[in-house]
Amino acid sequence: MTLTSDNKATNTQELITATIDGIQMQVPKGTLIIRAAEKMGTFVPRFCDHPSLAPVAACRMCLVEIEGMPKPQPSCAIPLTEGMVVKTQMTSKVAEDAQAGVMEFLLINHPLDCPVCDKGGECPLQNQAMTAGRTESRFEIEKRTFPKPLELSTEILLDRERCVECARCTRFSEEIAGDPFIELLERGAKQQVGIATDEPFNSYFSGNTVQICPVGALTSSAYRFRSRPFDLVSVKTTCEHCAAGCSLRTDYRRETVMRRLAWEDPEVNEDWNCDKGRFAFGYLKTNRLTQPKVRNLDGNQIDALWPDAVDIAAAGLANAQGKVAVLLGGRLTLEDAYAYSKFARVALGTNNIDFRNRDHSEEEQQFLGSAVAGNHNSVTYKELENAQNVILVSFEPEEESPIIFLRLRKAMQKGNLKVTAIAPYLSKGLEKLNAEVVATKPGEEGKVLSGIDIVENSIILIGERAAAIPGLLSVALEVSNKTQSKISWIPRRAGERGALEAGALPALLPGARPVADASARSEVAKVWGVSNSKIPSEPGLDHSQIIKAAINGELKALIIAGLDVLDAPDPKLFSEAINAVDFVITIGVQENSLTRYANVSLPVAPVTEKSGTFINWEGRPRPFGKAIGSTNALTDARVLSMIAESMDLDFGLQIIEDLRMELSELGIWNGSKLEKPQFESKEIVDFKNDNVILSTWHQLLDEGAMQVGEEHLAGTQKSSVAYLSEETAKQNNLTTGDLVTVLNTRGSITLPLEIIEMVNKVIWIPFNSKDSKVKQSLGAKEGDIMLIEKGKV
């Protein structure tokens, strides 16, 4: 049941005095009766009321008696006024009867199918029918029935006979998500929630409607009939899908996650989360590695016992004698990333470690080391909500950080926010933010950013894609300095910010300490209990340098953890590197294309089976506990400790408490940070007519590794299309509906073309969607110059 949190009270602090049930109270002006009653401990029954949605008084369940008013009034829509005397069902027969009457009407056509209903057991209608309803129905004729369920999308099912027309779902879709794909259709007794013909409810936030539906009318295909509420054990967790850091409620039964819900957190995700966070957890059970594997002398991978596998790994690393590098994905927890960071320095004696398994640059490292690492709470969700001006650079909120999108939308609706996006076109998501787009070719963002007028105290949100554009991050820092605007870096993956703080970069130690700084090194060495000389003073190789060095035979061993080759900046080079290296250790949750190259493959625990912390884009730690314990899967840190032990090192990171203690002991560096990046932008050179610049970013729902095994969710993906401006299309003799092929020397992608209003000479395609896998097919990045031609069927 929905309860109000303090942050949702009205802003005005002017107090008024009113009486509810004979108790005089002072509340801020504008407080709704239902909220005030709730505060004093009286729960007025309700369905349509939701603290995050505007009042509508649709269900009439919350009727109360107000002195001086001829009839009972809906308490969810009337604010208390000075001297108002209200009687709820606790003291008023009128209110009690009115509520009982409404309940009787609501139940007339409500089916008696609670035993088969997914909501049964946690259903406000069920509960309130017990508290506010009659014991026996007086309705004797047949109830109205509908064929059920109606598929609103592949993920959301509607059971029309259960609906009480509270309009929570439709209001959520319109007010919060900005996706009014569901509406109340028909009228009067026939009124029903529905979609337009052939226009499914494919909103990224559709799952929230299932959660706020006060009856079982909206259910999700994925959870349908899988369990009952009383089977489930609920644990508060943190979402591992993006850097938003949503609080989730993970419900599991018999050691299997059954569903995930948004856990209310006013500071972060409020009452909501996105469909990816809610529905994409099938990967936990798909292609899971459970057994260590080692390659035997014949070159075959065979199952091994943990001690053997660990010894072989340790021996392999010792053999490499420092010619080792560690490649991490961006999905590790802070603690695990820290363990790798320490392991690389202490056990391997190298700074060759990088968490950026995506397009990256030296400029980015400097940017992160100088402006992001150790800079906790630079910009917060709250600040976004109260901001006047937000500038988005290389960042598409709805696709790349949906909770930021929701918060920006909330701010925009309050009427105080102006969003300016430096992007090639006005996307649907930006449209919902009422954003102004400065149409920009990829590569020219820096030039545009320094050219536009920026009001002082704006907020600049810069996405991880900025790393692909030379000079952009340097310019962004300069601009933010000049305009006294805060700048915040928005990575996509959940573990990136944590890995940064953990020092999983070639030039950074934990706590934003530069490797090159002797006193920083000695601070770290002291905590680690090693001699100062143990930590190499020279910055190591970054991801792409590691790949290059491996191919050139300069490295002997690689530790690859929590990543898939398909995400790599260049999958082809990545594969070459793995083949060139003698000894590869992969540490991961799932089996993927990498694990079969491994000399030693070690399975570790996914987020549900360990505790840890994600640091979200704000720099806010989001710790979570272990949900499922019985699998005995090990954390990355534990595995590294075992390897270190086998190498006769006192590593000392066996349990989460060790890690957290060491991290807090290290704290944040207050000496001088990395130098600010000062890189030159590249001018876009003239190019031929059939050449265009590639613009691409991830869709929220795509072919990502952590969305496998979720067919229902996959059904709500956006279809893959390519965008061109009218002029560019005309120059290449293309029109809407044609197929267009984007190609380079590596390969090609063919997609249906849509002509939209956008900057000329640029083609936009999805980054990792069906039929459009930029890295796999093209090995390209944003800003690259591509050839286009008419596609063949």
Add this chain to the structure above:
Amino acid sequence: MSVKEITAEHIEELEVLAAKYPVRRSALLPMLHYVQSVQGMVSPKGIQTCATVLDLTPAEVAAVATFYTMFKRFPMGKHHIGVCINTLCALLGGDDLWKELTETLGIGHDETTSDSMFTIERIECQAACTVAPVMTVNWEFMDSMDPAKLKELIEKLKTGAPVQSTRGTLITSISDSERLLAGFNDGKVNDSPDADDSMLAGLRVAKERNMTAPIGKGVR
């Protein structure tokens, strides 16, 4: 029966309607009437088109299109015939008219004859109780009807003989009426007869007797 496609020309006319209003989405009702004049119904494609023109989602348009009973989601015949079934008309012969109509055409409420000539509908009060029982043909009034007149009316409409509304213009088709409802002037505003004595009798008597409306509470 195939429903007529909405073409680029139609979209141009929809744009004309949308441009009439300070807030474009205000044009949705006229636009749906327009779609109905083109298609003889509001089809999913029609809903989609309105949504595209107004930058709404199809669901938002569908919510409006399904709310109002004047928008049909099945193909209408050439003529739309309504019979008022509210109390006064019903008592004064409306029920008989409805019975006659359904028996003659062999169809029921919101149904279309197989030859696509007629769609019939039970309609609510048309605010013309003075001339009850009231019928409408393509939303033009046919006042003071009786079963015999109804039979004749159907015959005429079937054969295409001219039918004059008692208070409106010559009956053409529902398509033309819908176009008018959409806001495209058909230039026939002066073709209708003026109000007759039965309409104005009350006003005349009130004036003769110097009657005024009672002054209610709260009126200054």
Add this chain to the structure above:
Amino acid sequence: MAEIPQMMRAFGTTFLSMFRKVTTEQYPEQKDQFPPQARFHGRHQLNRHPDGLEKCVGCELCAWACPADAIYVEGASNDEERFSPGERYGRVYQINYLRCIGCGLCIEACPTRALTMTNEYELADNSRTKLIYEKDDLLAPLQPGMAQPPHSMIDDFVAQDYYDGKVKAASAEQFAEIEILKQKKAQD
């Protein structure tokens, strides 16, 4: 000497009882002669509708009601194969007779009368796993006129008709359907 008459009376009672009818039941030789009372809470049974479809909808209310946590149920959708009328059926149904205390709260909780208790009391075995009864062990045997699910509901019938008792026996179509299914399976 005053005790003698008392002793005689006592021996008399013993002596007389030698001619009374014996109440000892010889189990298992004579168990048929002494059936338990009809009200006895024996092994559970999952009942069927008259056309063979299962009454269980997998709602788990029995599991919820069980004070001994002896019942485990998993529901599933009837989308692909139909086992019960309506949308949902019990895909997994287990009763652990090492835990069951025979209280009968489960059958009171059952909203479809799918779960009832038989009079069968011979619930002993030589392994723990054998005493976890699966759905197959609990389902009522097919009576004449019933068709083995999965199969469709009777044509033109909805779930409500099943609950209203309108179904009397499986239809010819239902038998034909499972025949086709059988042949298909044989081919595969």
